[in-house]
Amino acid sequence: MDAGVLKLICEHAHSPNPKLRLNAVWALKHLVFSAENKVKVSCLEELGPGWLIQLICDDTEDTALGASDDSEEGEGATEVSTDMGGSYMSIDPEVSQELFGADDEVEQDGLNMADDGSSITRSRVDYVLDEKDSEFKRSHRGRQAVPLTLNARLAALKDAETNPLKRARQDDIAVQEQGLDFIRNLICGQGSTEMIDTLFKGLGEDRVFDILASKLRPRVVNAYGRGKRNSPAAEPRVIQPQVEIVVAVCFIVVHIAASKPQHRQLLISQTELLKLLSSLSEHPNKNVRAAVAWSVINLTWVDDEADQISCRKRAIELGKLGFLAKLEKMEQDPELDVRERCKTALYQMKTILH
Structure with a gap:
């Protein structure tokens, strides 16, 4: 350099x-x-x-x-x-x-x-x-x-x-x-x-x-x-x-x-991008499937108390886009890493929504 x-x-x-x-x-x-x-x-x-x-x-x-x-x-x-x-x-x-x-x-x-x-x-x-x-x-x-x-x-x-x-x-x-x-x-x-x-x-x-x-x-x-x-x-x-x-x-x-939460809020507003991401839940490449789960984990992460309401809204939007159903199906994924990431993503989503 x-x-x-x-x-x-x-x-x-x-x-x-x-x-x-x-x-x-x-x-x-x-x-x-x-x-x-x-x-x-x-x-x-x-x-x-x-x-x-x-x-x-x-x-x-x-x-x-x-x-x-x-x-x-x-x-x-x-x-x-x-x-x-x-x-x-x-x-x-x-x-x-x-x-x-x-x-x-x-x-x-x-x-x-x-x-x-x-x-x-x-x-x-x-x-x-x-x-x-x-x-x-x-x-x-x-x-x-x-x-x-x-x-x-x-x-x-x-x-x-x-x-x-x-x-x-x-x-x-x-x-x-x-x-x-x-x-x-x-x-x-x-x-x-x-x-x-x-x-x-x-x-x-x-x-x-x-x-x-x-x-x-x-x-x-x-x-x-x-x-x-x-x-x-x-x-x-x-x-x-x-x-x-x-x-x-x-x-x-x-x-x-x-x-930061502002970036997550910006990302959750990108409906087309998230729909395309959701469609990759059955992609033949395991790293792609894992990335789908990681995206949900990060989007449903609560930074602090001030982020709780926004996080719930993000989880609701992810549910509307079909991520909850996709993740439940991915729990049977042949790859252990994908299954574990899905468990975490589902736990966070369901905890926030209920």
Whole structure:
């Protein structure tokens, strides 16, 4: 920092080269991890709030998915990355499903949702990104495998790597993930309340929540009946968000909910965002399901006596949005961590409401 590395990394984060831009944002994510607020503020100011918005909002997904090439378009890019954000390969999940079958799993670089002891306040927990990314597997079970010849498989892999629209889309998704993780690390740990205020001031409260909701919202492609060559018009398809993006967004919500009562009141007013969050209670990724429960735990936490009435109103609103029924169903979740978080969330909600 004293040698001026921050300015240099932020310059690289503005680079037109997608790989350099990706690795620079990845470095900034780690730089703000457990950093003092003055360092975090310097990073945000040097990067530029407007550029951060552009990094996490630029998306060629609709163009890529709606392209009229003969290859089958998938649901998203699966990134297999090195810990330090170095070279990586990208495989379209639908291509990998065709290559390896419906019951196989594709290894991908994950996000370690380790909780830092310094960020635990009573029963509320801030989840942070550890400096070592752990691996997790994304399952593609339940989909019909399509047998392919060896040549067809190689052609599908080649297309996934060389198609410029797909490559641009994959680059966008990778940068978005790191940009969201940058925000996630920015607003967690000690001093998180001040950093959330700084984020809202720099990006705008409404803009922040609009972005978070947009990242959880499924997309519809081929909405205008654009089909493949020599084939009938394709039916519109609903494309679910990338799991890496969903995890990052969910834990940004968890951090905001873990802040001061004013931030919780602001979050509970975001009806669309909370509806989207509620719909993730059966998400295949266990970290997403756990984040749903943690959000409820933090939103129903009572800071002091003055917060009791507001907390009851938040619990009532969560009940209206279906969280109570979702949590009761999640008590049977196969993952112990999810079940335990649900027990805590249900206990707090029911205690407040009765």
